[in-house]
């Protein structure tokens with residue numbers, strides 16, 4: 070069967086919007102991307118496969134693109150890994166390293182990488198109208214892929230059965246493969262097990278629960294030790310939802326619970342009150358209820374987050390798609406469209422007695438090699454006071470991203486504001502604001518630049534953030550078209566795209582209506 074790639078690749082369009090191209094976030098060179106797929110670490114390289122339209126910069130012709138990195142910041146794009154054809158589009162899925170050669174695709178000494186992806190069947194297929202799970206494998210460390218002739222390996226005769234995430238489960242009875250996937254329209258995660266990745270047995274399902282107004286997509290399930298305690302392991306179930314996320318449109322929620330090899334049991338503390346969630350027609354009740362759910366990210370632009378297989382030192386690292394289906398196809402960039410979030414390392418910590426995720430951006434990989442750029446300091450300041458006044462931070466250097474770290478005692482100030490990408494007269498910019506009386510962190514992109522390309526883009530996001538010993542801790546990463554905020558050591562994360570009209574990359578910090586003590590302010594730059 071001929072693949073989509075047999076068609077001629079169009080010449081790349083003129084790069085008119087190159088100033089929006091991020092410095093340290095992955096974009097495809099000249100095409101569209103959405104979900105990260107098949108995240109896997111193998112032989113010193115992080116592999117990022119991704120939903121890709123090899124022929125254009127809107128969604129379509131879904132295939133798996135491919136990129137690799139040593140440090141999760143600087144990526145090299147490779148040829149399309151798994152291409153669509155007349156019979157199927159290649160939807161989202163995962164990759165495992167088949168160390169025990171359970172599939173027979175490799176050898177005991179040279180394990181195959183096995184991709185488990187969703188075949189979204191087209192009219193030309195005998196399975197037309199259904200989505201089912203299929204395999205492809207690589208015996209050259211992920212660079213080329215061959216589809217398994219026995220595909221599909223798992224079908225439910227369903228039109229919306231997709232996004233398999235497979236991992237090795239080690240239980241009392243031995244090890245097996247476990248798949249988590251979704252019945253998207255039924256807001257269900259479905260669990261299967263297999264000995265050889267080819268034949269699958271149903272285990273159980275979970276859902277609907279918490280944010281259940283939209284499709285459930287791209288699930289993930291993994292164990293983590295709470296505060297590093299190996300005797301206190303909890304399981305995290307990630308479920309992406311579209312639409313109906315806390316900031317509107319697409320977003321990622323999670324549940325904390327236990328998994329016994331067959332069934333996921335959520336902790337009572339990770340389930341929101343059952344009322345209001347489905348009644349999003351009543352936006353006030355709906356949004357209050359959504360605030361009770363657990364969110365990976367409170368911004369508009371973090372979707373389809375899933376974790377790496379086989380990451381070194383058992384680290385749990387996720388990447389999300391930095392976009393929102395509400396306007397994804399309209400972002401004002403060409404010839405590329407869309408980018409990934411930074412990689413984020415996940416840990417669990419106890420918050421008021423319940424395990425909760427914390428996330429840290431991965432900004433340095435010790436083993437990546439010395440030839441890759443690392444962050445360079447621009448300023449570092451100790452304790453000082455701001456009273457109804459503003460301080461200018463170093464400008465971002467063109468071609469680089471900026472990392473702003475701050476520890477602030479808001480004191481009597483009503484607000485502490487960062488103004489990012491500010492225009493010289495101060496009238497434009499993206500505002501990240503901490504409001505002391507409401508204890509909310511607010512990201513306002515209404516004046517961030519070009520917001521007119523879609524009616525739903527101009528927006529204000531907010532998340533509850535409690536001060537800790539009176540202190541607000543922020544890490545803000547500003548790239549050419551994004552702002553990612555990690556508050557209180559990563560307990561709250563917010564990600565928004567921005568498309569500044571100004572070439573100005575001025576940043577300001579101000580204390581409004583009172584005085585705040587800036588305990589620490591450090592700015593660094595990363596190319």
Ligand code: FRU
Nearest residue numbers: 104120131160161231286373
């Ligand atoms: C999520 C998603 C997945 C699907 C893929 C198709 O963004 O809708 O459920 O596999 O995108 O591109």
